[in-house]
Amino acid sequence: MKTSDLQLPEGVRARFGETPEEVALNLADAVAEFLARRLKDVPRASLVVSGGSTPLPFFKALSDKDLEWGRVDVLLADERWVEEDHPTSNTRLVKDNLLRNHAAPARFLSLKQPGATPAEGLEAVKAELADLALPLDVLILGMGNDGHTASLFPDAPELACAMNPECQEIVSVATPASQPQKRITLTWPPLRDARFTALHLKGEDKLDTLKKAVSDLDSVMEMPIRAFLKPGLQVFWSP
Numbered sequence: 515m516k517t518s519d520l521q522l523p524e525g526v527r528a529r530f531g532e533t534p535e536e537v538a539l540n541l542a543d544a545v546a547e548f549l550a551r552r553l554k555d556v557p558r559a560s561l562v563v564s565g566g567s568t569p570l571p572f573f574k575a576l577s578d579k580d581l582e583w584g585r586v587d588v589l590l591a592d593e594r595w596v597e598e599d600h601p602t603s604n605t606r607l608v609k610d611n612l613l614r615n616h617a618a619p620a621r622f623l624s625l626k627q628p629g630a631t632p633a634e635g636l637e638a639v640k641a642e643l644a645d646l647a648l649p650l651d652v653l654i655l656g657m658g659n660d661g662h663t664a665s666l667f668p669d670a671p672e673l674a675c676a677m678n679p680e681c682q683e684i685v686s687v688a689t690p691a692s693q694p695q696k697r698i699t700l701t702w703p704p705l706r707d708a709r710f711t712a713l714h715l716k717g718e719d720k721l722d723t724l725k726k727a728v729s730d731l732d733s734v735m736e737m738p739i740r741a742f743l744k745p746g747l748q749v750f751w752s753p
């Protein structure tokens with residue numbers, strides 16, 4: 515599919531590049547600029563990132579930015595309920611690739627807390643996030659080809675509650691049948707209200723998925739990413 519075939523909703527900005535490295539640098543520039551501006555006005559700023567394979571070059575580029583990282587709270591939009599030494603731990607991914615270089619002094623708020631299941635650890639996760647200021651400042655989302663973002667999966671029994679605009683909880687357990695591991699995710703209200711939101715994608719398959727998502731913006735429960743395709747969103751994509 516050609517990028518010119520993609521008709522994004524009004525107010526959604528396309529920031530497409532030729533390579534993942536180019537897009538990662540552009541995204542890191544945009545995030546660093548936003549955080550630096552925010553830190554002039556507030557004592558602490560927040561940065562919510564996603565896991566998976568796409569963000570790696572972005573994490574590396576952002577870790578080189580000379581910011582007052584000691585005043586930045588970093589957390590994940592979602593996490594698998596696995597220990598940090600597990601190969602799919604997003605926490606480890608962030609610690610190894612983002613919280614280094616200039617970014618080493620940032621405070622990391624972990625969505626993985628003690629407990630055999632996310633349900634068991636949920637109260638501890640809420641306690642970890644208790645003094646996080648809302649609205650969130652920067653949110654970087656990814657997307658799966660089933661239309662999930664964060665761990666808002668179409669087949670998660672918890673989805674309706676987590677996507678409810680009146681949801682009072684900042685985090686939810688997610689147990690989609692399609693996934694091998696149970697998960698924990700930020701819910702729609704805090705994600706919806708972030709001041710700067712980017713969707714970071716790599717690959718033709720993601721472009722096809724995005725095209726499918728924009729074709730019917732109302733069916734949010736089929737593809738939760740649809741809820742985020744609203745004015746202000748910036749889509750960073752490369753082949």
Ligand SMILES: O=C1O[C@H](COP(=O)(O)O)[C@@H](O)[C@H](O)[C@H]1O
Pocket residue numbers: 564565566567568569591592593655656657658663664665
């Ligand atoms: O499961 C997940 O997948 C998406 C996308 O991952 P990628 O490997 O295709 O980049 C990610 O955004 C989400 O945080 C993660 O839990």
